[in-house]
Amino acid sequence: MELKQLQTFVTIARRGSFTQAAQELGYAQSTITTQIQLFEQELGTRLFERLGRSVALTPAGAKLLEYARPILRLCAEAQRAVAVGENMRGILTIGAVESLCVVRLPELVREYRRRYPEVEIALKIANCADFRELLGENQIDVAFFLDQAIAAPDLVTALQVPEPLTFLAMPGHPLISRAPIGPADLAGASLILTEAGCSYRRALESTLAGAGVKPHSVLETGSLQAIKQFTMDGMGITLLPRIAATAELADGRLVKLDWIGPEFAMLTQLVYHKDKWLSPPLRAFIALAQARMGRDNGAVARRKAGEMAGEIGDSESFASLS
Incomplete structure (x- = not known):
């Protein structure tokens, strides 16, 4: 064998x-x-x-x-x-959904590479359903999930940050005048959604099915930019993490729809397998993510970041982020 x-x-x-x-x-x-x-x-x-x-x-x-x-x-x-020992070098493979990769990771990866230039970073874009298997098979070291709270016995959640979702439409869309809107208002609407398997698409479809609502049509694409462009062109409305459309909302190319339906309770979560060996580069990445992304999420995240930073002998640099 x-x-x-x-x-x-x-x-x-x-x-x-x-x-x-x-x-x-x-x-x-x-x-x-x-x-x-x-x-x-x-x-x-x-x-x-x-x-x-x-x-x-x-x-x-x-x-x-x-x-x-x-x-x-x-x-x-x-x-x-054997290859890494206690040195800050090696390859760190990170899984992330596209929306987080575009808006959450650039600053984090840039700072990590500045601190640890000898660590190579490989990003794998997929959906949350894939990450569970990839973590279990050790194909990736850590993953950023955008999902409801994960409670899997074989996974460890190192970070949780609330990620509000927003219904978006082009300026002048008919649903704007009907605000606030709920599931019934989406009956017969044209939706522009991410690919099947996406956590917030799954949550939306569950909400609509529970209300007995069927949209007029669904346009599906795996590209975040394409979803926003199709929405701005008036081809339908979409549901995205608010942070993914900050620029378009700020300059008026997209408009937020006032939603009074069930909350989707999505979280950005940094997750690794319970049997994963936390190498020095991986511990450093987790600590930096907790410090950078969790600093606005309360003192608990900052305390955890400080504790993990201490494990790798870099407590002073991480403390400066708090």
């Missing part, structure tokens, strides 16, 4: 496709197929059930997955522990 086989196996299980796994790993699909066939021969059992283009784990495959993920995670941790 080789680590390469386990990595291929876990990737196929996560993507549900030999083709997509091959693309992610940079292999030809025939190479992926051969790896799994040899692996199944070695184990003496089938790991995947293939029906047409559909791929599903067999009971044996599901059992192996329970072991494969922690094995890969521990191997990656061991490699990093």
Whole structure:
């Protein structure tokens, strides 16, 4: 049993496709197929059930997955522990949804790189549903979730910051004159939404379904900028984190709709896996995020940042942020 086989196996299980796994790993699909066939021969059992283009784990495959993920995670941790030691160098892989990557991370990453120039940073843009698996497989070190409060036993939340959502429309949109608006006012409306799997889209659809409301149409795109542009062009209304449209609201290109429906209670949350080894670069990043993003969220966040900064022997520089 080789680590390469386990990595291929876990990737196929996560993507549900030999083709997509091959693309992610940079292999030809025939190479992926051969790896799994040899692996199944070695184990003496089938790991995947293939029906047409559909791929599903067999009971044996599901059992192996329970072991494969922690094995890969521990191997990656061991490699990093040996390579990094106690030095502030290495690679830090950060997951973030696009809206946070655009408006929350630039200042944070800029300051981190100024302090620790020998640490390489890799950003992975995805949705919150993907981050749970990526953290569990150690594909990313830490993730910024934009979601309702996370209470998963295998995840640790290092930071929580309230993230207000706002309904937005172009100036002169008919719904502006009907303010305040609730779920019933969205019946027959044209909505411009993020891709399926986005936490606040899921919350909105749940609210509308609970009220028995069906929109006229939904235009879906994964681009934050495209959502705002389509809204400014009058193609519909949208729901976004308020911070993502600060500039457009300030100069009047977008208008906030007064919403009196259920609150969505979204939070920006910095999360890592409970079994994750907190390397010095990772501890430093978490501490800086707590200090920068949590300083307006009360003394608790500042105290935690100071405690973690002390762990890496950099308490003076972090204290200056409080």
